[in-house]
Amino acid sequence: MFKDVTLGQYYQADSVIHRLDPRVKLAGTFLYMISLFVFNNIFCYIVSAILLLAVIILCKIPIGYMLKGMRAVIFIMVFAVVFNVLFTEGEIIWQFWIFHVSLKGIKMALLMVIRLSLLIISASIMTLTTTPNRLTDGLEMMFRPLKIFKVPVHEFAMMMSIALRFIPILSEEADKIVKAQTARGAKFDSKKLTDRVKSLIPLIVPLFISAFRRAADLALAMEARGYHGGDGRTKFYPLTYAARDYISYTVLLMYIGAIVALGITFSRLTAFLLQFFANTNFGNVLSWLF
């Protein structure tokens, strides 16, 4: 029951995207996500989708595997769609009690689904193609300037990589404890909520104890191997930019430029077109689209 945790999972493959510097991927994902929220028109989304599609093809991860990770957010999407469709004010085409469906609502829901899918796929590509270690290395390098303000960047990065490393260990441990307590008659899969809540304590207490034990062991092992924090610590694989990283940055800048240009021109263009075709059928379609 705990084996389906896909958070931060890495998918081993040999691709350009896998080899990219983690800093490029972090910056890229961050800027890409922002770009999805800046403009709200279909053409910008098409450009974003094309870029994402190119990355998907380049990263050599089976589409099916990638979509499997999205199952968890389908609930949120359905929720967003239902609320947008039922509660958006606008030209009403069907209504019932407090619910009203409008064209504007349908459009909002549609855009929401596109936006969320792009968002989640882009984030999952980053974690799927980057090992947690490289990810934290990248974060550490990017936030290194904050050290001037006494922010313990290295320590945060170390904590994050340990936390990520412990997810599979603890989920395995939880699985074992669930089985042991089930054998002693605990009802984890009972339909009654009270049974399930009651069976949580026999799971959580041993899990916490084992987490503390593992943490103490790990701390001891790290100290025994000479770990003393980030000062003066060098890397076995230092991050260095290669040609592909500079190319990726260029592509990223071009993408941002394209989105901004498209966004601005199309908002002007549609404003002009709307004025021109006002009160015609074509104008109505346009005003729905944009």
Added chain:
Amino acid sequence: MPITADHLTYIYGGNKNLITTAVDDISVTIDDGQFIGLIGHTGSGKTTFLQLLSGLIKPESGTVLIDGEDIFARKFDLHSIRGKVGIVFQYPEHQLFEETVFKDVCYGPKNMGLEKEEIERRAKEALSLVGISEEVYTQSPFELSGGQKRRVAIAGVLSMNPKIMILDEPTAGLDPAGRKEILGLVEKLCREQKMTIILVSHSMDDVAEYADRILVINDGKLALDATPREVFNHKEELESYGLSLPQVTKAMVRLKESGIPVNTDAITVDEALTEILKVLKK
């Protein structure tokens, strides 16, 4: 209450490229009161097999019959076998959670919905069986020594009064005295309480000494099923499974190779002793 595995198969891994058949078409019947030793190298599928037998995971195909009843049938209430089949996992002390030793041992019977007096009677019985004295009852299980914790955890399973007791390497990580204590207890359960025992062990000496029958699992398949003496006659086969002979049997083989005409089928120290004395007297 015989327990039967009928063409049991279990497959790990949803990812199509990473499928491993952990248990591959195992059929075996274990009768009442038998002491079964289950051996196999790490990753051979022993633990998965045990979890299937106790109904904790569902097989890909095949089934388990307890008392002739299919426990994976749709109508069957799996909760009802919890009191019949007890399973002690590796490092069972990791499942302790209550404030006191006594409360923890009561957890199993309480889940079975028994009366308060009956729960306490069973807990006391189980704790005295494993040799935990009354002054320990009110202590926190986390304050005990490793061996004591292990015994309390075993008592937590015993208090459910199972007919079949499955133990997955109950002696792992214990010192020689602790090992002997646990194995002595397991033998007592089998001989005096007439429980069916299935004991997984990596120590050939232990299974040779205690088991009536040995099942050897290799790559998820049941490779050998015979008495200890017969199993340890298959030296080459065992070695190809990554297993070995008991220490004494190895010693006897060496003796024979160096020209002393001993019979090499001794599997316990006592047997070896009589055999060597017999040869020396000649």
